[in-house]
Amino acid sequence: MTNLQKLLQSKENEHIEFKSVQNNFHFEDLLKYVCALSNEGGGKLVLGVNNQRQIVGTAVFNDIEKLKIDVLNSQKVSRKVRIDVEELEQDGRRVLIIAVPTRPKGEAIAFNGAYFMRSGQSLVPMDSQTLKKIFNEYEDDFSAEVCNGVKFEDLDKDAIKRLKELWCKKSGNPDILRLEDRQALIDLGLIVDSLVTYATIILTGKKEIINRYLRNAEIIWEYRKDISSIEYQDRVDFREPFLLYFDKLWDKINSRNEIYPIQEGLFVFDIKAFNEEVIREAVLNAISHRDYKNQGSSFIKQYPTKIEIISPGGFLPGITPVNIIEVASKPRNRLIIEVLQKIGFVERSGPGVDKIFKQTIREGKGIPDYNGSTDFCVKLVIDAVVRDKKFVKYLERISNETMIIMIKLCVTDKNENH
Numbered sequence: 001m002t003n004l005q006k007l008l009q010s011k012e013n014e015h016i017e018f019k020s021v022q023n024n025f026h027f028e029d030l031l032k033y034v035c036a037l038s039n040e041g042g043g044k045l046v047l048g049v050n051n052q053r054q055i056v057g058t059a060v061f062n063d064i065e066k067l068k069i070d071v072l073n074s075q076k077v078s079r080k081v082r083i084d085v086e087e088l089e090q091d092g093r094r095v096l097i098i099a100v101p102t103r104p105k106g107e108a109i110a111f112n113g114a115y116f117m118r119s120g121q122s123l124v125p126m127d128s129q130t131l132k133k134i135f136n137e138y139e140d141d142f143s144a145e146v147c148n149g150v151k152f153e154d155l156d157k158d159a160i161k162r163l164k165e166l167w168c169k170k171s172g173n174p175d176i177l178r179l180e181d182r183q184a185l186i187d188l189g190l191i192v193d194s195l196v197t198y199a200t201i202i203l204t205g206k207k208e209i210i211n212r213y214l215r216n217a218e219i220i221w222e223y224r225k226d227i228s229s230i231e232y233q234d235r236v237d238f239r240e241p242f243l244l245y246f247d248k249l250w251d252k253i254n255s256r257n258e259i260y261p262i263q264e265g266l267f268v269f270d271i272k273a274f275n276e277e278v279i280r281e282a283v284l285n286a287i288s289h290r291d292y293k294n295q296g297s298s299f300i301k302q303y304p305t306k307i308e309i310i311s312p313g314g315f316l317p318g319i320t321p322v323n324i325i326e327v328a329s330k331p332r333n334r335l336i337i338e339v340l341q342k343i344g345f346v347e348r349s350g351p352g353v354d355k356i357f358k359q360t361i362r363e364g365k366g367i368p369d370y371n372g373s374t375d376f377c378v379k380l381v382i383d384a385v386v387r388d389k390k391f392v393k394y395l396e397r398i399s400n401e402t403m404i405i406m407i408k409l410c411v412t413d414k415n416e417n418h
Helices: 004-008 027-039 064-072 128-135 157-171 174-178 181-187 198-204 207-213 242-254 276-288 334-342 353-362 389-417
Strands: 016-019 043-047 084-090 093-100 114-119 122-125 219-223 234-238 259-264 267-272 298-302 306-312 377-383
Touching: 027 043, 027 064, 027 093, 027 114, 027 122, 064 084, 157 174, 157 181, 157 198, 157 242, 157 334, 198 207, 198 242, 198 334, 219 242, 219 276, 234 242, 242 276, 242 298, 276 298, 276 306, 276 334, 276 353, 276 377, 353 377
Parallel strands: 016 043, 219 298
Antiparallel strands: 043 093, 084 093, 114 122, 219 234, 259 267, 298 306, 306 377
16 A cells, blocks of 8 residues: 555655646546556555645546546557546545556567656657667567576487488588587587577477476467367477478478469469468478577467467567568577577578468468467467469469560570570
């Protein structure tokens, strides 16, 4: 319980605001203060007390529980804010104390698209320098943290062998295969000062080590023959070194892969329900961009008509389902991504979402759907059904015409040279 007298002695600053508002305080004004206080690192809004610290009382927001729900569900605030409200009374005068939590790291909270902060007794738009400072905050790289208690001997030799083979193939340097296993991991930054990082465990850790130290580092694949089915018809829990189950996961998905034949004139070509490049890219995103501090598992739910890939941890600050293609994200697990780059699994530090979009659109399956994502998970839904066959046929016709032109040019060039 808040000590009201002690609170009245506090100096008004960016973390505390006193408002007299005896009979009227617009809900949208309250939302602006909630956003501003959260942007300043959290604080309290005290209603029913004037600037001279005199208790004048307030009659606004009589239903406290409704107020908390209304703030939490407001569509005008850029993310959900869970306030706490305390109601006190002194000498027959009512005081409301609204406690506002701090904003997430690297994210400013907006009201109707505008970012507010405190300036004396007023709210003002946040200046560009302050906003830039907030957006440039980086989350700690969990994958680069060392896991105390894990030794080099706790790593899977087959996974390390696979790592070296992929690195050799990507770099074109055969000397990598001759490196000692420990040295290869050191050179990749996976072992630092003889200490094993979480990225090392995720990529190459033995099953029993993953079970003991990072049980949530898994992908659970489920197949259901119908979207309405509650029970799955097949399920595999992939809790082992990622480099050893990556191909096995695709094989499992591909074993249930439907084929859609498309005819264009005399030509018949097949489009698979699930494109290998698209699925692999989506799985890599789930591994490298998920929040490993969240104890949930990653899920892949496959149906004949769609596939859902769900990974713990919401979008990074500044990323939304709307701007996910245009905005470059800050990696949540930089070390994992850097290693995946070096072994040829990913081309750059970005999420590769553009690849997913381009291929699904090209195959007439529409736009991938991220709208089921929340603050706590990213959910990607990829349609399997070819819905726009005319568009696919058009692209194939253009491709065939281009190929014919190229063949004619090659033949002409060859004849001229002879």
